[in-house]
Amino acid sequence: MTTEQKKVFTNVIHDLKSPLAIITGLSEVFLRMMANDLNDKQRAVIHKISRHARFALDLIEDLLDIEQLSSGQVLLSRAILDLRPFLDDIVQTHSIAGAEKGIRIDLKMEGDCIIETDERRLREILNNLLSNALKYSHAQTSILISMLEEENNCIIIVKDQGIGIKEDEIDKLFTPFAQLTNHPTGNEKSTGLGLSIVKTLIELLGGEIAVSSVESEGTTFTLKLPKNNETK
Numbered sequence: 001m002t003t004e005q006k007k008v009f010t011n012v013i014h015d016l017k018s019p020l021a022i023i024t025g026l027s028e029v030f031l032r033m034m035a036n037d038l039n040d041k042q043r044a045v046i047h048k049i050s051r052h053a054r055f056a057l058d059l060i061e062d063l064l065d066i067e068q069l070s071s072g073q074v075l076l077s078r079a080i081l082d083l084r085p086f087l088d089d090i091v092q093t094h095s096i097a098g099a100e101k102g103i104r105i106d107l108k109m110e111g112d113c114i115i116e117t118d119e120r121r122l123r124e125i126l127n128n129l130l131s132n133a134l135k136y137s138h139a140q141t142s143i144l145i146s147m148l149e150e151e152n153n154c155i156i157i158v159k160d161q162g163i164g165i166k167e168d169e170i171d172k173l174f175t176p177f178a179q180l181t182n183h184p185t186g187n188e189k190s191t192g193l194g195l196s197i198v199k200t201l202i203e204l205l206g207g208e209i210a211v212s213s214v215e216s217e218g219t220t221f222t223l224k225l226p227k228n229n230e231t232k
């Protein structure tokens with residue numbers, strides 16, 4: 001793509017964002033306003049509109065993220081973050097989707113991890129890892145998030161008991177749009193963008209990500225985050 005074409009492409013993606021944000025926003029407002037006046041069928045239709053628009057919006061945001069990340073124009077906003085309440089909140093948020101799929105999320109924290117980082121970006125990383133863990137696991141399994149403190153780093157581990165990844169496919173994981181042979185267990189959408197964004201973001205935060213997986217047994221992602229970050 002030429003630079004000019006790339007610019008047009010990015011502008012189109014960008015322009016798609018506002019109508020989609022309006023559709024998701026308005027369908028949610030409509031549901032709230034009409035809560036008592038809609039029958040189940042009507043409510044289900046609006047839910048469907050909202051869900052599909054939200055999916056499209058997430059995809060657009062991923063594409064914009066990739067564009068921004070590859071052009072190197074990312075502004076990080078670093079602040080002190082206590083990982084205990086932060087992880088509590090993340091687990092609470094995903095537990096709802098977990099419960100719907102019959103998957104429990106446990107949290108084990110050792111020590112205190114207070115780091116200097118960009119909270120929004122770290123949240124995006126964990127949202128991706130947790131949504132994957134849920135997407136590639138069956139009911140009646142659990143996901144364990146552990147936090148531990150090292151001298152200079154904080155470690156966050158996301159371990160699932162899901163379908164796992166073939167050994168010879170592990171090195172494709174972080175490539176955008178990678179198509180692996182495994183599939184989501186609940187008919188969820190799979191675009192193959194999440195982990196490529198995660199990899200770029202964790203490196204921007206001065207950290208690292210590692211993965212290990214055994215087919216049919218589960219997958220573990222380990223994040224290493226420096227406590228005090230010199231990377232700007």
Ligand SMILES: Nc1ncnc2c1ncn2[C@@H]1O[C@H](COP(=O)(O)OP(=O)(O)OP(=O)(O)O)[C@@H](O)[C@H]1O
Nearest residue numbers: 132133136164165180190191192193194195196219
């Ligand atoms: N916890 C996991 N267990 C098993 N396979 C996984 C797990 N996480 C990722 N994968 C595999 O790695 C691929 C890439 O993950 P990635 O998050 O980039 O894409 P996705 O989840 O398919 O789509 P998207 O995140 O864009 O919605 C997935 O399609 C899946 O094959």
Ligand SMILES: [Mg+2]
Nearest residue numbers: 128132194195
């Ligand atoms: Mg994903």
